[in-house]
Amino acid sequence: MIRLGVPSKGRLMEQSFEWFAARGVTLSRSGSDREYAGRVDGVEGMSLILLSAGEIPRELAAGRIDLGVTGTDLVREKLTGWKSDVAEVAPMGFGHADLILAVPDCWRDCVDLDDFAAIARDFRAVHGFRLRIATKYHRLVRAWLAAHEVADYQLVDSQGATEGTVANQTAEAIADITSSGETLRANNLKVLAEDPILRSQATLFAHRASLADCGPFLAQLGLEA
Numbered sequence: 001m002i003r004l005g006v007p008s009k010g011r012l013m014e015q016s017f018e019w020f021a022a023r024g025v026t027l028s029r030s031g032s033d034r035e036y037a038g039r040v041d042g043v044e045g046m047s048l049i050l051l052s053a054g055e056i057p058r059e060l061a062a063g064r065i066d067l068g069v070t071g072t073d074l075v076r077e078k079l080t081g082w083k084s085d086v087a088e089v090a091p092m093g094f095g096h097a098d099l100i101l102a103v104p105d106c107w108r109d110c111v112d113l114d115d116f117a118a119i120a121r122d123f124r125a126v127h128g129f130r131l132r133i134a135t136k137y138h139r140l141v142r143a144w145l146a147a148h149e150v151a152d153y154q155l156v157d158s159q160g161a162t163e164g165t166v167a168n169q170t171a172e173a174i175a176d177i178t179s180s181g182e183t184l185r186a187n188n189l190k191v192l193a194e195d196p197i198l199r200s201q202a203t204l205f206a207h208r209a210s211l212a213d214c215g216p217f218l219a220q221l222g223l224e225a
């Protein structure tokens with residue numbers, strides 16, 4: 001039996017169901033909206049497991065699911081050396097979002113990362129603590145800032161409503177996912193003029209050791225293992 005993990009709610013779940021339906025595989029919840037078991041029609045030997053998008057990387061790496069749909073951002077953030085345990089099978093063309101660094105609109109002199117690095121350097125001397133960046137993407141943000149030689153900052157953990165932390169004065173800057181940009185605008189934040197830290201989209205991943213077993217199913221979807 002091949003175990004397929006799909007996000008259990010929201011647009012990511014609906015668009016995953018549509019993506020499989022367009023390839024002849026019908027996924028559905030077996031019971032109520034609160035029940036996390038699913039049905040697979042159109043193919044033999046598959047079971048559907050509905051779970052949080054954020055948990056799918058760990059379940060894939062452990063081999064508790066063989067295939068899973070989640071964002072590339074979550075796999076890269078949550079799995080160190082992700083390529084050893086997990087294989088990227090197919091980008092799915094939805095769930096596009098950029099991981100970006102944003103600062104208050106009113107920081108007129110802060111346009112790019114060089115400006116940000118200079119502000120961060122001066123910040124500690126003036127305020128007595130390092131400039132705070134709120135994020136849930138600790139690993140990706142640290143690696144990106146280190147690659148750009150920005151060192152004078154601290155990360156503040158934020159697992160939701162991250163854009164609100166600046167107005168709430170628990171951070172000076174944020175690193176989060178943006179899609180339409182509306183949440184940033186509503187919170188008077190602007191993105192630094194750099195390439196994003198990461199461009200993410202929903203992607204079908206496989207537990208690497210399950211790839212061979214998944215071959216026939218992937219072929220039915222028109223994909224190669």
Ligand SMILES: Nc1ncnc2c1ncn2[C@@H]1O[C@H](COP(=O)(O)OP(=O)(O)OP(=O)(O)O)[C@@H](O)[C@H]1O
Nearest residue numbers: 052053054055070071073074095096097177179200
């Ligand atoms: N506004 C957005 N537009 C498109 N994709 C988004 C957006 N916000 C988040 N995503 C993507 O959706 C995925 C996360 O989805 P979601 O927040 O439902 O998962 P989760 O962390 O498991 O949530 P929860 O903890 O609430 O269950 C990530 O891959 C992210 O890149």
Ligand SMILES: O=P(O)(O)OC[C@H]1O[C@H](OP(=O)(O)OP(=O)(O)O)[C@H](O)[C@@H]1O
Nearest residue numbers: 160161162176177178179180181182183
């Ligand atoms: O650029 P936009 O189209 O406005 O989308 C960006 C927002 O979407 C995500 O939040 P989500 O709704 O998943 O809530 P969360 O941050 O509380 O997890 C993300 O964390 C941003 O807050």
